[in-house]
Amino acid sequence: MSKEDVTREGVKFIRKLDEYGEVNDRFITLKEARTDPTYGKLPTQRSAEELLDLGVVNLDKPPGPTSHEVVAWLKNILGIEKAGHGGTLERP
Amino acid sequence: MSGVLPVALGSATKLIGLIMLSTKEYVAVAQLHEPVEEARLREVIKEFIGRIYQRPPLRSSVKRALRVKTVYEIELLEYEFPYALLRIKCEHGTYVRKLIHDIGLILGVGAHMRELRRIRTGPFKEDSTLVTMHELSEAVYLYRNENDDSALRKTILPAEYIVSHMRKVVVVDGAVSAISHGADLAIPGISMIHENIRRGERVAIFSLKGEIVAVGRALMSTEEVLERRKGIAVKTRRVIMKRGTYPRSWRRKQSK
Structure with a gap:
């Protein structure tokens, strides 16, 4: 997976958590950033x-x-x- | 009593305390000792919405001092004498048995609780994620004996669900390691932040992969974070991510 893909999946998972927890507040982006797939792991994996x-x-x-x-x-x-x-x- | 009982596994156990103080929702069967009109029952139920005084029952796990608890909602779902089916949404630590007993007293006929089922605690509710002990043991069997982990991986949710109802701050990779070592979160480490965070609020700190890093206390509101360029935004309270998961990127202070 590329940095873009992992970041997209990670943020998608966080949004899914918001939906599950009924958090309706929006996210404000302070810094556009990508995450490195060589460490850590998507919770869904x-x-x-x-x-x-x-x-x-x-x-x-x-x-x-x-x-x-x-x-x-x-x-x-x-x-x-x-x-x-x-x-x-x-x-x- | 039956119903929603979230159980955290392994290191996630550190997070489960955060659910204990959350709002609870129940369905309960109350048995009335003498008939009353439905309209009268509805009227009395309404009186128990809001802040109520409660003395914990004789057999309880807490000190029996009078406590104030908030009941958010009581809905009469069905009434057929002697049974009334109620849905109750209340603050943690509210005794539903006592609530029903007290409703009986005000009605003047007496009542007691016959059955109770929890349908919600914090973010966990009766939905497709709810699993029975039977389903869980079947999933474990498939995993251990048939080498098939698909059922178990559906049965166990990632620990992040425990904090799903909290507002979140998502941090850049470079900030993860320091936080996992217990450092507080400074503004430059933030990638995304939920709007409406208030100062003092408990927030969850996530990596951009969606991993829970830690839980902390917001030292600044979202607005303050947006206004300032630097400073500590979140005081780290409970670290979940294992140290060494992300590479170290901070430098030690130079000694002179």
Whole structure:
């Protein structure tokens, strides 16, 4: 990929995040710049292993187990040491 | 309780705290203990929109002091006695069980919560990105046993989604390394910046590839950044990108 292509894909991904997060503010460009494809990586090109260290699962928690138990289960099946949830969702 | 529970993996765990304080949205089933007119129910529900006082329930994880919480929206989706289906949008830390109990008190008939499902926390909601534990374990199976990572790569989102609801600053390659070592972001390092950033706001710092570099606190509003040529725009708070990902481009101060 050329510098132009990587930059275009990177900015496209950021705009997609804005859409997902419902950020409606526009971007102002201070400095036209391109990024070098020889280091770093587009988030959309992360391998499964890389996502296991820099990813997030939008999990549909079932009613039975606690949030803590769900995270423990997830760590176990994914075989990872570290994971954390965003705010408990406990029994009513 | 069921519903949206974002789980951050590995180094992304550092970011997940940013979601905890965000607005939540639920659907809840309330059971009324005696019949009331729908019009009356709607009226009472309306009284609970806005700032409300709440004492956390006996079985709760926080100190039981009276707290003020904001309820943004309550919508009566369906009502068939004894059940009322509600959609509630509220500040984090609002107890929906307590809210329903209190609605019952004002109605004068009593009520309790039968079921609760979270449909939103921060940017995460019930949409095509939501996955069940079943779908996740199937994707893991395909990856580990069939050597097929396509399902898992769809199931796990890049960590950047955790900060998708925050305003963003995109920096040039030359600034990435310094920030990943904990340096603050100076104006010359900025390529793009969202409009409407206020001073003191939490912002996400991105590379031009769309990688999250760090999260920080804006020391200047977008307007101030546009007016000035130099100075620190964002104080770096939490670094996500691993050092050494981008080449070092800054120089050490010359010692005299």
